[in-house]
Amino acid sequence: MKLMPFNFDKFEDDKYLVSNLAGFHEVISDEELIDLSTAGTVKCNETLARLQSGLFVSPSSSEQAVTAALASGFSKKLIQELSFKPIFMIVPTLRCDHSCSYCQVSRASIEAQGYDLDEAHIPTIIDIIKRLSSGPYKLEIQGGEPLVRFDLVQKIYAEAEKTLNVSNFEFVITTSLSLLSDEIIQWAKNKNVHFSTSLDGESYIHNENRIISSSNSYELATKWIERIIDQLGFDRVSTVTTVTRSLLNHPDSILKAHDRLGLHDIFVRPISPYGFAKKQKKLDYSINEYMSFYKKLFKEISDYNDQGVPFREYSATVHVSRILNPRYSSYADLKSPSGLLLNCILFNYDGQIYGSDEMRMLQRVIKGADFSMGSVDAPNILTSLTASLIDQSFNFVHPGCSDCAYQPFCGSDPCQNISAQGESVGNKSLSTFCKYHMEMFRFIFSKIYSDNQARSLLSRWSDA
Ligand code: SF4
Ligand code: SF4
DSSP states (O other): OEEOOOEEEEEETTEEEEEOTTOOEEEEOHHHHHHHHHHSOOSOHHHHHHHHHTTSEEOGGGHHHHHHHHHHHHHHHHHHHHOOOOEEEEOSBOEESBOOTTOSSSOEETTOSSOBOOTTHHHHHHHHHHHHOOSOEEEEEOSSOGGGGHHHHHHHHHHHHHHHOGGGEEEEEEOOSTTOOHHHHHHHTTTTEEEEEEOOSSHHHHHHHSOBTTSOHHHHHHHHHHHHHHHTOGGGEEEEEEEOGGGTTOHHHHHHHHHHHTOOEEOEEEOOOSHHHHTOGGGOOOHHHHHHHHHHHHHHHHHHHHTTOOOEEHHHHHHHHHHHOTTOOOOTTSOSSOOBTTTEEEEOTTSBEESSHHHHHHHHHSTTSOOSOBBSSSBOOTTSHHHHHHHTTOGGGSTTTTTOTTTTTOOOOHHHHHHHHSSSSOOGGGOHHHHHHHHHHHHHHHHHHHOHHHHHHHHHHSOO
16 A cells, blocks of 8 residues: 555544545544554555545555546646636725624725725626626625615616626625615615625624614614515525624624524634734634634534524534535635635725725725735736735745645635734744634534545535
8 A cells, every 4th residue: 555645633532634636535533544644554454545536545456547637636626726707896895883893904084085986986887797707796885885886886886787788797786784775785686786785793782793873783783674575575685794802702792793683604714813903902812722612612503403493503504514515615724726806896995906805905904005906997806915915825845834624625814824923934833824724614614524424514505
């Protein structure tokens, strides 16, 4: 037998995950790991057969063929990761009526001047989108609060309808819903328009995070979610939940708030690890604290599912899809190379173009560097800093990742590394991105390999 290259991690007592560049994985005992690495084989024939089919070992006679199969599996994964399928984000305004506790740089005050998109840019933006891709397109309208300038949102939609063909794009408005109205809902009625909003648990937690002067963010959000569901249907609204310290002891609050509205697809994520959001100590916590929260949340989700309430959590869905489906590469924040530009292109209110939402945030906090890909009048995509950051974001050559068992499923976040460590590759031992994803992968793998009920739930969620 010939031993092929693999990485490993002890993820449970006496259990080691082994994985290889083609994305195959297997769990073996510590005794089997020692046998495998010293003798190139294991005693149990069944385990040996599994290791052979996962290309971890090869009969000496077929070493060349197994090497070629590994290389082919790796290249197929890489081709998927390199495919160009961006979400096109457009920011009609940076102004916002909220001042959320975790939002530092992606808003301007509602009265501020000079933070709205010049409407003359709209035809150029849609024309660039058309030239970059053949569709179907996903347009995501971001803020600030985009409904502060609903007139611009309508103009963007109308231009897209004219230029991209109405059946060839999806239109998502990310909004707190505070400025939604029945007129806007009527406008959306016969269009492929969706609303993405934040719901950070029940009122006492949501309102602590999401602050709007002289009003109640939770009441506004839930009222308009109900109205969208009633008028347009469940599939027209989705939510994200950002976990701040106040939510750590209340995972049930997220589920109760969603269940009350009849929403069972949830997307729970830790607070942005970017320096500017974490400066507020009252919001901050360790990844260990987050994971202990997340494990409780997952248990409650499983219990709900046992009782026929079909909750599905999107962060776990992304991780399990990366594990079970080597072709899954559509989530910009967990892929290698990074999803900058390949999975996202953002047109900012000031006419500048960025490779992600995080790149425009870096631009606001780090002066003196150009994080843009030029402007709508003079795009500069291929020679931009973004393009060179993609080159540096292949995790299989990164120190720390190259020998990590989770590398084939994990990703790379150059923006977070620049924000926290001042350079794009980053020291993984200091990286919140690394700690978070490593713990999520350990958790998901332990469920896949040791918990039949959880494995079947996760498989149902995955895009495998
Ligand atoms: S609603 Fe969005 S843009 Fe406005 S303050 Fe909150 S997180 Fe920031
Ligand atoms: S970022 Fe961390 S978990 Fe991900 S591949 Fe690199 S070392 Fe592994």
